[in-house]
Amino acid sequence: MKTILSSETMDIPDGVKIKINARVIEVEGPRGKLSRDFKHLNLDFQLIKDEEGKKKLKIDAWFATRKTSAAIRTALSHVENLITGVTKGYRYKMRFVYAHFPINASITNSNTAIEIRNFLGEKKITAMQFFDRLSVPCFEVCCAKCMDSSVLFQISSVSYDTCYMQVRKVDMLDGVTILRSEKVKDELVLDGNDIELVSRSAALINQKCHVKNKDIRKFLDGIYVSEKGTVVVEE
Amino acid sequence: MPFKRYVEIGRVALVNYGKEYGRLVVIVDVIDQNRALIDAPDMVRSQMNFKRLSLTDIKIEINRVPKKKALIEAMEKADVKNKWEKSSWGRRLIVQQRRAALNDFDRFKLMLAKIKRGGLIRQELAKLKKENAA
Numbered sequence: 001m002k003t004i005l006s007s008e009t010m011d012i013p014d015g016v017k018i019k020i021n022a023r024v025i026e027v028e029g030p031r032g033k034l035s036r037d038f039k040h041l042n043l044d045f046q047l048i049k050d051e052e053g054k055k056k057l058k059i060d061a062w063f064a065t066r067k068t069s070a071a072i073r074t075a076l077s078h079v080e081n082l083i084t085g086v087t088k089g090y091r092y093k094m095r096f097v098y099a100h101f102p103i104n105a106s107i108t109n110s111n112t113a114i115e116i117r118n119f120l121g122e123k124k125i126t127a128m129q130f131f132d133r134l135s136v137p138c139f140e141v142c143c144a145k146c147m148d149s150s151v152l153f154q155i156s157s158v159s160y161d162t163c164y165m166q167v168r169k170v171d172m173l174d175g176v177t178i179l180r181s182e183k184v185k186d187e188l189v190l191d192g193n194d195i196e197l198v199s200r201s202a203a204l205i206n207q208k209c210h211v212k213n214k215d216i217r218k219f220l221d222g223i224y225v226s227e228k229g230t231v232v233v234e235e
Numbered sequence: 236m237p238f239k240r241y242v243e244i245g246r247v248a249l250v251n252y253g254k255e256y257g258r259l260v261v262i263v264d265v266i267d268q269n270r271a272l273i274d275a276p277d278m279v280r281s282q283m284n285f286k287r288l289s290l291t292d293i294k295i296e297i298n299r300v301p302k303k304k305a306l307i308e309a310m311e312k313a314d315v316k317n318k319w320e321k322s323s324w325g326r327r328l329i330v331q332q333r334r335a336a337l338n339d340f341d342r343f344k345l346m347l348a349k350i351k352r353g354g355l356i357r358q359e360l361a362k363l364k365k366e367n368a369a
Contacts, residue, residue, distance in 0.1 A: 002268065046237050060237070063268070 006069045007060040009048070010076045016083050018057065020045045025079060029086030031231075032175075032193050036082055041071050085193040089231030092202045096186035098221045103186070103209075111177040114188070116168040119209055120221055168208045173197040188223070191231055199228075240290040242271065245297045247315055248288040257328070259319060260288075261310070263300050272300065276307050293318055 012018055017028040023045060026035040038045070044060040057079060059072045084090075096103040101121035107114050172178050176192035178201070188205070192198040202225050209222040240246070246262045255278070264272035266282055273288070274280040280300075295313040297306060310316075319325040337345065 004268075044237060062238075 002063040002065060003061075003069060005060060005062055006064050006072060007058060008072050008076055009050075009056045009058045010080065012047075012055045012057055013083065013087070016087060018047065018055075018079075018083075020047060020057075025082065027079070027082045027086050029083070031086050031089050034082045034086050034194055036078060038075055038078075041075060042068065043072060043075060045075075081195045084230060085195055087232070088234075089191060089193055090195050090198045091227075091229050091231045092190045092198050092225055093181070093227040093229075094188040094190070094202055094205060094223050095226045096188075096223055099219075101221075103221075103223065105180070105188070107178055107180060109171075111179055112172045114170050114172075114178055114205065116170070116205075116208060116223075119168065120211065120219070170201075170205050170208050172201045176201045187226075240292060242285065242290065243294070244299055245295045245309075247291050247293040247295065247319075248273070249291060250283070250287055251289045252287040253283075255283075259291075259315070261295060261297070261306065262288075263297065263306070274303075274306055276303070276310065291319070291324065292322070 015029060019026045019028075023038045023041070023043070024035065025038065025045065026033065042061070044062070046058045046060070048056050048058050050056055057076070059075055061068050061072055064072075096105070098120075101118055103119055104117040105114055106117075172190070173192075174197060175194060176190055176197050178188060178190050181187040181189045190198050190202055192201075205223050206225065211219045211221060242262060242265065244263060244265075248260055248262060250256055250258045250260060258275060258278070260273040260275045260278070260283075262271045263274045263280070266272055269286075270282050270284055271288070272280065273283050280303075293313070293315055295309045295315060297309045301309065320329065
């Protein structure tokens with residue numbers, strides 16, 4: 001059955017500028033600008049001013065089926081996330097969990113990438129092994145792991161342990177920064193404005209440290225999200 | 236962006252398909268999601284699909300399904316006919332009807348009038364160009 005009209009409104013706090021044009025919403029606030037495109041939804045977005053002059057966002061659905069009416073509230077929630085992202089920002093905290101092998105993480109690239117080593121003690125050697133003091137001038141070799149010649153290295157003399165070690169590298173998405181928190185052992189802090197990007201970066205880090213071929217009830221190692229909050233915390 | 240012309244009792248609409256093509260009618264009741272009961276001073280009250288109606292900006296004050304006399308009174312009070320003929324949509328329709336009803340002699344007269352008008356416009360333009368160049 002189609003409901004003739006279903007609509008919902010939401011308050012817009014002061015200090016945030018919203019622009020709506022053709023179902024593309026742009027939000028601007030003290031922490032920056034975010035934009036989101038709702039062209040996959042068939043809804044009417046309007047900015048209205050109700051009595052006492054408060055600014056509100058109103059979403060209408062005409063002759064909507066059940067699923068379309070449900071999409072009204074989710075669109076409002078997405079806009080709410082944009083607004084808090086742009087005023088308070090999002091901070092996700094992750095903890096390293098390990099039983100025996102300390103997870104060794106280093107943050108590279110001016111806080112936009114993380115390299116993880118020694119997860120579960122792995123030392124997978126994936127390039128060709130060389131014997132001690134083999135001296136072969138100007139020998140070009142391509143990395144056996146990725147099989148592409150962009151990782152050519154010239155070797156004149158190589159000893160056993162300068163081979164390629166298993167490193168898990170995760171690049172943060174646009175606008176997300178990562179740092180190792182001081183004072184708390186083994187904690188990562190991801191900061192950003194867009195909740196989708198921050199939570200997806202956290203998920204990428206988590207997924208890089210899945211345990212394979214083992215009973216996961218016993219091998220609980222990994223990097224897990226411990227707290228989802230905002231950067232600016234109000235008391 | 237939001238809608239301005241709503242389907243409501245008293246909304247004046249133009250029929251854009253079917254036997255009553257081109258007639259101005261008033262919506263006097265809504266039957267279901269797709270159909271309305273419509274009425275006009277010189278027509279039997281009947282049902283019509285919304286897809287055959289184009290809503291106009293004009294709305295009159297009536298109760299649900301008024302008697303014919305009450306409908307005519309309300310239309311006079313709101314001056315629907317004059318408002319329609321003065322609106323740009325109404326004027327355009329009247330011009331289209333006139334053009335469709337021209338006979339050959341009228342079309343000849345029209346051609347001469349257009350040529351004369353074009354000539355006057357070009358004269359004025361030439362005067363302005365001369366002033367500008369000077």
